[in-house]
Amino acid sequence: MLTIAALTFKEVVRRRILLVTVALAVIFLSLYGTAVHYGYQDMTSSHYAGSMNALIAPMFLSIGLYFGSFIVAFLAVMAAVGAISGEIENGIINAIIPSPVRRLDIVLGKFIGYALMLSVFASLFYVAVLLIVQLNTGLSAPVRAGAVGLFCLQPVILLALTMFGTTFLSTLANGIGSFMLYAVGVVGGMMEQIGYLAKSQVLVDIGVFSSLLMPADSVYRKIVYGLMSTPDVSLSNMMLGPFGSFSEPSVWMLVYTGFYIVFFLAMASLIFSRKDI
Amino acid sequence: MIIETDNLTKMYGNKVGCSEICLTVGEGQIFGFLGPNGAGKSTLVKTLVGLLFPTSGSARILGKPLGDRSVRRKTGFLPENFRYQDWLTGAELLSFHGSLHGMNRAEKTRRIPEVLELVGLGEKGRQRVGSYSKGMQQRVGLACALLPDPELIFLDEPTSALDPLGRREVREIMLELRKRGKTIFLNSHLLSEVEMVCDRVAFINKGCIVAEGSLDNLLANTVEVDMRVEGISQKMLGELSILSSSLKAEGNLIRLCLRDIADTPVLAEVVVNNGGKLFSLNTRQNSLEDLFIELVKEGGHQVC
Numbered sequence: 001m002l003t004i005a006a007l008t009f010k011e012v013v014r015r016r017i018l019l020v021t022v023a024l025a026v027i028f029l030s031l032y033g034t035a036v037h038y039g040y041q042d043m044t045s046s047h048y049a050g051s052m053n054a055l056i057a058p059m060f061l062s063i064g065l066y067f068g069s070f071i072v073a074f075l076a077v078m079a080a081v082g083a084i085s086g087e088i089e090n091g092i093i094n095a096i097i098p099s100p101v102r103r104l105d106i107v108l109g110k111f112i113g114y115a116l117m118l119s120v121f122a123s124l125f126y127v128a129v130l131l132i133v134q135l136n137t138g139l140s141a142p143v144r145a146g147a148v149g150l151f152c153l154q155p156v157i158l159l160a161l162t163m164f165g166t167t168f169l170s171t172l173a174n175g176i177g178s179f180m181l182y183a184v185g186v187v188g189g190m191m192e193q194i195g196y197l198a199k200s201q202v203l204v205d206i207g208v209f210s211s212l213l214m215p216a217d218s219v220y221r222k223i224v225y226g227l228m229s230t231p232d233v234s235l236s237n238m239m240l241g242p243f244g245s246f247s248e249p250s251v252w253m254l255v256y257t258g259f260y261i262v263f264f265l266a267m268a269s270l271i272f273s274r275k276d277i
Numbered sequence: 278m279i280i281e282t283d284n285l286t287k288m289y290g291n292k293v294g295c296s297e298i299c300l301t302v303g304e305g306q307i308f309g310f311l312g313p314n315g316a317g318k319s320t321l322v323k324t325l326v327g328l329l330f331p332t333s334g335s336a337r338i339l340g341k342p343l344g345d346r347s348v349r350r351k352t353g354f355l356p357e358n359f360r361y362q363d364w365l366t367g368a369e370l371l372s373f374h375g376s377l378h379g380m381n382r383a384e385k386t387r388r389i390p391e392v393l394e395l396v397g398l399g400e401k402g403r404q405r406v407g408s409y410s411k412g413m414q415q416r417v418g419l420a421c422a423l424l425p426d427p428e429l430i431f432l433d434e435p436t437s438a439l440d441p442l443g444r445r446e447v448r449e450i451m452l453e454l455r456k457r458g459k460t461i462f463l464n465s466h467l468l469s470e471v472e473m474v475c476d477r478v479a480f481i482n483k484g485c486i487v488a489e490g491s492l493d494n495l496l497a498n499t500v501e502v503d504m505r506v507e508g509i510s511q512k513m514l515g516e517l518s519i520l521s522s523s524l525k526a527e528g529n530l531i532r533l534c535l536r537d538i539a540d541t542p543v544l545a546e547v548v549v550n551n552g553g554k555l556f557s558l559n560t561r562q563n564s565l566e567d568l569f570i571e572l573v574k575e576g577g578h579q580v581c
Contacts, residue, residue, distance in 0.1 A: 003376040007362075014364045091360035095421060098326040098431075099377035100349040277328040 004101065004109025005116070012079060012117045021075050025125060028071065033132045036060045040137045057137035062224050062243040064129035069154050069220045070186075072122045076155035077178045079117070080162040082171035083110045084268075088277060089171065103273045111163050111265060118155040126151040141227050150223045154216045157261060158182060161214075164264040167272040185214030189221060196246035211249070215257045221245035222253070279304050279429055279460040280325065284334035287320050293484035294320035297334065300479055300486065307451055307461045309475035309492075311468070311565075313573050317484040318464050319357055322433050325462070326354045339429060350378055353422035357433035357464070359415055363407030367398055367417045370406055371424055378425040392420040397446055411438040419447065423454075430454065433464040448474055468565045478565075480572050487572050492565070500535040501563055505556040506548050513551035517544065534571075535560075 012018050043056050084107070087093040096106065126148050133139050161181060165174035192207020194200070211218040225245040280302035287294035295317035302308045312318045323329045325336060327344055341348045361370050368389055375385040393402040396416040401409075406417060415438040422430055432451075436444040444467070451461055451474050465471050471478060472492065479489040488495060502521075506513075509526055518524045520540045521533035535541065541560055548555045563571075 003373065007373055011362070011364065091356065091358040092362060094328060094356040094358065095354065095361065095374070095418065096377065097328055098349060098352065098354040099374065100346045100379060101377050102346070274330070276330060277323070 001101075001105040001109040001112070004106055005112040008083075008110045008113025009117055012114070017079060018117060018121070021071075021121060025071065025121070028067070029125075029128050029132065032064055032067075032129070033136070036064070036132055036136045057133060057139040058228055059243070060137065061129070061133045061139065061141060061227065064133065065126070065151070065224065065227075066220065066243050068122075068125050068129055069151070069216070072118060072125060072151075072155040073158050073182055073216060075121065076114070076118050076158040077162050077175060077182065080110070080114050080159050080166060081175040081178065082166060083114070083163060084166040084272060085169060085171045085174060086166075093277060097277060103275075104269045107163060107167070107265065107269045107272050111159065111268075114159055115156050118159060119152040122152045122155055123148050144226075147223050147226055150219050150226075153257065154219050157214070157216045157219070157257060160261040160264040160268075164268040164271075167268045167275065181214045182216065184210050185217040188213075189217030193244065193246060211253065212256070215253065215260055218249040218253050219257060222249045225249075278302065278337075278340075279306075280308075280336070280338055280462065282321075282325075282334065282336040285321070285324065285331050285336050286333045287317075287324050287329055288332040293317070294329070295324070295481065296484040298481075298486055300489065302460060302462060302477070304460055305455060305458045306476045307455050307463055307474050309471035309478035310462065310464045310481065311466075311471060311478055311569060312481035316481045318481055319433060320484075321481070322357075322431055322462070322464055326352070326431055350425065351428045353425060353427035353430040355415075355418045355422040355430075355432045355435050357437070359418040361406050361414065361417065361421070363405065366405050367393065367402035367409070367420070370417060371402070371420055374421045374424055380425060388424055388426070392423050395423065395450060396420045397443070412440065412443055415439060416443070419450070423450075427459070429460045429462070431462045431464075434466065435463070436465070436467065436470065444470065468569055472565045480569065482573055488568070495568060496562060496565065497538050500538045500541070501561045501567075502531075502533050502535055502541070502544060503557075503559045503561075504531045504533075504544065504548065505529050506531055506553045507556065508551075508553040510551055510553070513547060513553055516547045516551065520544065520547075529556075534563075538562075 040056060040060065082089070084093070087096075093106075097103065127143055130141055130143055134141060158178060162174060162178045165177055169177060188207045188210020190207075191203045191210070195203025195205075195207060222245070224243070225248040228244065278301045280300060282298050282300045285298040286296050298321055310318055310321070320329065324331050325338065325343070327349070331343070336343050338345070339348045339351055362373075365373065371389045371392065372385055375388065380388065389402070393399055396419050398413065398416055398420065401413065406414060409417065415435070419432075419435060422432070436447050439447060448470060451463070454461060455474075463471065463475060475492060477489070477491050478495065480487050506529055509529070509531065514524065514526055514531075517531065517533060520535060520537075520543060522536055524531065524533040526532075535544075538560070541558075545555055545558060
């Protein structure tokens with residue numbers, strides 16, 4: 001398992017997947033940093049800001065984390081979309097399966113390799129966004145290990161789902177399916193926030209249902225809720241609209257997310273262990 | 278026995294991959310597995326190495342049932358559609374396969390240069406697999422199969438991408454491995470190659486084994502005889518056909534395939550006893566190619 005995990009990590013580095021992602025993330029963070037710097041200056045100096053002043057920095061923070069989540073989710077799906085199916089299609093797996101390694105170890109090894117890469121990337125991204133906002137706006141939003149962990153959890157959820165798909169779908173079908181499900185989670189999350197604003201229980205229920213299908217968005221909401229619960233920004237959650245969180249997803253949602261990951265990994269291992277190559 | 282299969286069957290839905298295969302391969306043999314395209318050769322090999330799961334029947338490899346991990350440590354496999362991680366160097370690829378086989382660092386350090394040298398890659402092990410020619414990729418695939426010094430090696434079309442010199446080198450490697458007591462299961466289209474190295478062969482057609490045995494025995498049963506005879510009668514032809522698998526008479530010429538080369542003198546007796554005059558009798562040992570074509574054309578009868 002560790003041999004496969006090490007090879008997977010090496011592949012991400014050697015095939016420049018990580019390099020391209022880091023380079024694009026640097027471009028994103030540079031633009032984001034510039035926008036926060038000048039946007040915050042201009043907006044706070046504007047006479048329209050008034051009582052909304054306290055909302056500007058949290059808004060920049062939530063936008064950074066929201067699109068950051070999007071980028072790491074994208075990376076998770078793109079990296080793992082052909083983890084098994086791609087190697088079946090090109091024949092690389094034919095030389096690996098007859099070796100004394102169990103098929104379960106191949107699935108878990110690849111999962112660990114990608115999860116490690118995604119966690120390193122997501123942690124750095126999260127810290128960078130927080131530092132950019134802190135340095136430019138003075139917002140008190142300390143880096144907490146729990147929040148970093150949750151930010152890393154988001155791509156891992158998608159990774160488990162994508163690993164499941166790659167064991168029985170073609171690479172293309174898996175990519176489309178995983179993104180569609182991610183989109184369901186994102187749109188459902190937005191619906192839920194709009195539902196709170198508009199006091200529509202139907203929209204809230206849609207959000208809850210979509211979180212069960214794809215819990216990545218509810219993890220994002222939990223991070224944002226936690227960040228915005230500090231005394232000086234406690235009201236922000238209500239004012240951030242689709243980027244904020246009116247209520248904190250419960251710890252049971254995290255438990256469910258854990259089961260979600262384990263379930264899809266178990267299914268991936270089971271399907272792959274019985275698959276004719 | 279190194280390989281034993283008992284009615285091993287693999288179906289793809291309603292389509293037969295291979296059907297009721299009964300084979301035994303002894304230790305230290307090079308076993309040739311022959312058949313036309315789509316006959317089920319690769320299906321059987323893939324089933325034996327664990328890529329496919331049998332629909333019914335069973336098999337034992339090195340005395341253990343299919344899928345046993347301890348057996349996999351002692352087997353090597355070169356797939357037909359060989360493809361490897363092109364972003365690794367040859368040596369790194371071998372190191373990865375060594376780790377999969379549970380080899381420690383010291384073993385890998387000793388074995389990797391050895392097998393690279395053996396397959397003719399030597400210093401090219403430092404280059405990325407992506408920069409290799411197809412022949413070099415097949416060589417590095419062979420190196421992967423040989424790396425753990427396996428007792429049993431499955432080679433699926435091992436010389437398909439090699440030039441004549443490369444083919445000879447691979448043949449020499451196979452013969453050397455046999456000398457060291459290793460067993461090789463060779464899937465090949467190249468009949469001349471099989472003829473040169475194999476001790477035993479099996480023919481598969483439409484998913485079924487249609488002939489199996491030592492090369493000498495199989496070829497001994499395919500002796501073609503031409504006779505020039507005067508006074509051919511129906512009775513004579515009837516008696517001759519009992520000794521042959523096929524018989525054709527045109528004018529004074531009788532052409533037949535003898536079932537057993539030992540029956541050659543009996544042919545003359547039959548002609549003379551039936552009042553015929555024998556002017557010439559020429560025998561010709563069929564090649565493996567003739568046997569292959571005959572079995573594929575006839576479809577053969579399942580042997581199990």
